[in-house]
Amino acid sequence: MGKNGRRMGKWLKILLSLFGVLVVVAIVALVVVNTYIGKSKPFIEGEIVAEFLEKNVTVERDTFGVPHITAESDADLYRVQGYVQAQDRLFQMDMARRQASGRLSEVVGEAAVGTDKKFRTFSLRAAAEASYGGYGEEAKKVLDWYAEGVNAFIAKAQWDDKLPYEFKILGYQPERWTAVDSLTIGKFMAYDLGGNWDSLAVRHWALNNFPEDKARELFITYPDNAPSIIEANIANPVTVAGRFDPGLEPPEFNGSNNWVVSGDKTASGLPLLADDPHLGLDTPSIWYQMHLKSPEQNVGGVIFAGVPGIILGHNEDVAWGVTNVGPDVQDLYIEIPKPDDSTQFLYDGQWEQAEVRDETISVKDGEDIPFEVVITRHGPIISDILYKEEDPGALFSMQWTALEPTRELEAILNMNRAKDWEGFEKALEDFNAPAQNFVFAGKDGTIAYKANGRIPIRKKGDAQLPVPGDSSDYGWTGYVPYDELPRVVNPEEGFIATANNEVIDDSYPYHITKMWAQPYRYERIAEVLRERDDFTPEDMMQLQMDQKNMYAGEFLNDLLGSIEAQDEGEKYKEVVSMLREWDQLDSVDAAAPLVFHKLMKQLPIVMFSEEMPEDVYKLLPGKGSITDQLLRAAYAGEPGAWIEQYGGVDKWVFDSFEQSVGDIEEQFGKKVASWKWGDFHQVEFPHALSGASPIFEYFLNPKKQAIGGSNVTVQAAAFQEDGTVDHGAPWRFVADLSDLSTAYHILGPGQSGHMKSQWFHNQVDDWVQGNYRETVLDGDIKESSTLLLKAER
Numbered sequence: 188m189g190k191n192g193r194r195m196g197k198w199l200k201i202l203l204s205l206f207g208v209l210v211v212v213a214i215v216a217l218v219v220v221n222t223y224i225g226k227s228k229p230f231i232e233g234e235i236v237a238e239f240l241e242k243n244v245t246v247e248r249d250t251f252g253v254p255h256i257t258a259e260s261d262a263d264l265y266r267v268q269g270y271v272q273a274q275d276r277l278f279q280m281d282m283a284r285r286q287a288s289g290r291l292s293e294v295v296g297e298a299a300v301g302t303d304k305k306f307r308t309f310s311l312r313a314a315a316e317a318s319y320g321g322y323g324e325e326a327k328k329v330l331d332w333y334a335e336g337v338n339a340f341i342a343k344a345q346w347d348d349k350l351p352y353e354f355k356i357l358g359y360q361p362e363r364w365t366a367v368d369s370l371t372i373g374k375f376m377a378y379d380l381g382g383n384w385d386s387l388a389v390r391h392w393a394l395n396n397f398p399e400d401k402a403r404e405l406f407i408t409y410p411d412n413a414p415s416i417i418e419a420n421i422a423n424p425v426t427v428a429g430r431f432d433p434g435l436e437p438p439e440f441n442g443s444n445n446w447v448v449s450g451d452k453t454a455s456g457l458p459l460l461a462d463d464p465h466l467g468l469d470t471p472s473i474w475y476q477m478h479l480k481s482p483e484q485n486v487g488g489v490i491f492a493g494v495p496g497i498i499l500g501h502n503e504d505v506a507w508g509v510t511n512v513g514p515d516v517q518d519l520y521i522e523i524p525k526p527d528d529s530t531q532f533l534y535d536g537q538w539e540q541a542e543v544r545d546e547t548i549s550v551k552d553g554e555d556i557p558f559e560v561v562i563t564r565h566g567p568i569i570s571d572i573l574y575k576e577e578d579p580g581a582l583f584s585m586q587w588t589a590l591e592p593t594r595e596l597e598a599i600l601n602m603n604r605a606k607d608w609e610g611f612e613k614a615l616e617d618f619n620a621p622a623q624n625f626v627f628a629g630k631d632g633t634i635a636y637k638a639n640g641r642i643p644i645r646k647k648g649d650a651q652l653p654v655p656g657d658s659s660d661y662g663w664t665g666y667v668p669y670d671e672l673p674r675v676v677n678p679e680e681g682f683i684a685t686a687n688n689e690v691i692d693d694s695y696p697y698h699i700t701k702m703w704a705q706p707y708r709y710e711r712i713a714e715v716l717r718e719r720d721d722f723t724p725e726d727m728m729q730l731q732m733d734q735k736n737m738y739a740g741e742f743l744n745d746l747l748g749s750i751e752a753q754d755e756g757e758k759y760k761e762v763v764s765m766l767r768e769w770d771q772l773d774s775v776d777a778a779a780p781l782v783f784h785k786l787m788k789q790l791p792i793v794m795f796s797e798e799m800p801e802d803v804y805k806l807l808p809g810k811g812s813i814t815d816q817l818l819r820a821a822y823a824g825e826p827g828a829w830i831e832q833y834g835g836v837d838k839w840v841f842d843s844f845e846q847s848v849g850d851i852e853e854q855f856g857k858k859v860a861s862w863k864w865g866d867f868h869q870v871e872f873p874h875a876l877s878g879a880s881p882i883f884e885y886f887l888n889p890k891k892q893a894i895g896g897s898n899v900t901v902q903a904a905a906f907q908e909d910g911t912v913d914h915g916a917p918w919r920f921v922a923d924l925s926d927l928s929t930a931y932h933i934l935g936p937g938q939s940g941h942m943k944s945q946w947f948h949n950q951v952d953d954w955v956q957g958n959y960r961e962t963v964l965d966g967d968i969k970e971s972s973t974l975l976l977k978a979e980r
Contacts, residue, residue, distance in 0.1 A: 224352045228943045229274035232972035239266055239339040240978035246271055250969045252938035252946030253962055255478040262332050264481040265495050267976060269336025272475055276492035276940045278353040279471055281361045282875060283493055284368040287375035288312040294359045296551040304572050305435050307546040308560050311378060314590045315370035321592040330366035333495035337364035372493040377589035379437045381621035384517040384585055386808040387653050392427040394420050400828040405813060407701040410651045419655045423521045423581040425570055433805035438914045442704055443510035444901055446684035446712055447626040447634040452720045455925035458628035461727040462508020463916035465903045470874040471940035472917045486603040487964050489918050496599040501930055504606045504630055506922035509623040510685045514642045514699045516588040520565045520656030521581050532563050533657040565656055566590060584656060588641040589620040608633045615639045616669055624685040630924050636683040638673040638690055641666045642699055649698045667697045682716045684709060702809050707737035707899040724931055727921045732957035733901040734773045739783055745822045746840055753841035761859050762848060773897045775865030784897055785847035790814050793843045794829055865893025867910035872936040889936055889948040892955050928965040
């Protein structure tokens, strides 16, 4: 070996020695981290002293981590519900109340300032505080009992130095839980499920930036009968582009499927009920499954972590589920500020002083940021959250049902104890925001449906555009009367189903919305439920996993005709042939869903994205429905302004198709036979901290998995541009009214929020494959652990 070789060998030894030291350090660090994280794992088996209780309470967690709480009073039941939720989900609960209250910056830092400004402006916590005063004494006691349990866990975890590890990572301690915290999380769900302000803002922008014929086609139904509203939008333009962050908006059509089948169509002779609410797919799940039992009630199902009671599920007599109605419950008003005082606004010829609320934002490792929320008679000014204009000619304020005092918890508590449809419908009177499609089944054989919630009645307009804020000619006169909300009981058809589809016809006297979800999920559910009269719970589970693509059923032949008309050299003959032979199932191993869905996503991008600022395009609601309208009209021989300008429907479709296939070839190669929907379409369930580091992502997120279905199939699996499935049904539920001692569930990705728990990601495979599990209200619980909380009084 020469000199250079010996020198190389010497350096290799040094490097190897250093590498060895680093490996040892890394191992020690991992052991320390692992030990600390393990230390914060909840104590769920054995006995603990619980001074906050009046009598002993038992918590039996079954083999999937579902806590079955048995107490001798409702007071102790709700105390332990709070304690147990905090054991499994305290960090999630704290993040939820902070986000909804606009207080993330205190623990995250400057990156969350924009989010905090948004939620402080939307005033969810202020609405929760106003709501608290309207609750009855029983509901206030429940909120307080629940908070006692949460705080008992926080105090014990702090004393034992066993707070969830996320608090250590972010370097802060959780504050005491309050009744208003729970109500604020409830208001956040109204935000997540009940918004239409963005559609109004984008249409306002369109009227001021496009010729009328092009703007008209971005509406679902153009408001021809309201020229004064259209003129007001053009006369007083509000800045939209660059004023909102589309990334903070909830997924469009946060929806769901639900249906109920009468005993005339089931094998048992009693009803079946199925529900699978569609929300974001995260670790931990937005839902927390529980079973609550006391002498006063025996109820099981799911609830949002941070809230008492059971919002969806069943008791010994009835079962229920929801989908989102999606009504127009937000209105934007075009407010005219006084030139020399931006806190005064014109109203009926007079300058009216707005309320100004100090919302100074504390920032971790930074200085406080002064921030004010200005509230007109209609609601908060929302159009200058990110950037303040020195002399705006006009601004948007927002009126919203959820900002009024509401009493959803009263409804939940009464639903949990309902014995029949009469009692359940009575409970729904207090469920005002968000508006939901409730389906119901009783063991007496009743099946029923009600679209519930406050739906505004307007003096003028139909919530298609912002309205003048300077005139008393506009505004709300009240709400659709409770007894006149859409309702069905024991229909002749033998089933009731909703999937965010239109639930009224032209004879209905009140406006609900023009922006219904695409009808394909409902059409498939109804198609299946009409086929037989001997359905079983297994059939309902199978239907929840159904992958039939009715969207393709409507449009595919016409689309292929356009492609063939433009493909003169038959370059895409193989792809077209594959699409023609497709069974129209969005299955993981098929190539056709990959091409079809890429094409349908590409169509609005090709048509609209270059003619709009990026943020306005992202805010544009109903892209799928608008695209559908353009296609239907064009294939009926009546192409609109957008398509004529582009050069015809065939050119639009072919250009979008070419770009879609090009993207697929770049990612998966040119061999059509090797393309698979599941290679692109994959679910992950990301954790809130996973974006901070690849290390966190590795440990906190389950491995991505191929999944069938799509945004238009009953098996809901909506996806981002990169194919990541981020929206669907975190919880699936089936109840057989012939035996309500048991129901069938899947909760993705699992019950626990602790990464060391066996229930952290244990249901991901079952969620993907549709393997349901039984959860009991009565009978033997397949135990994994039993915790006795011993009262010492």
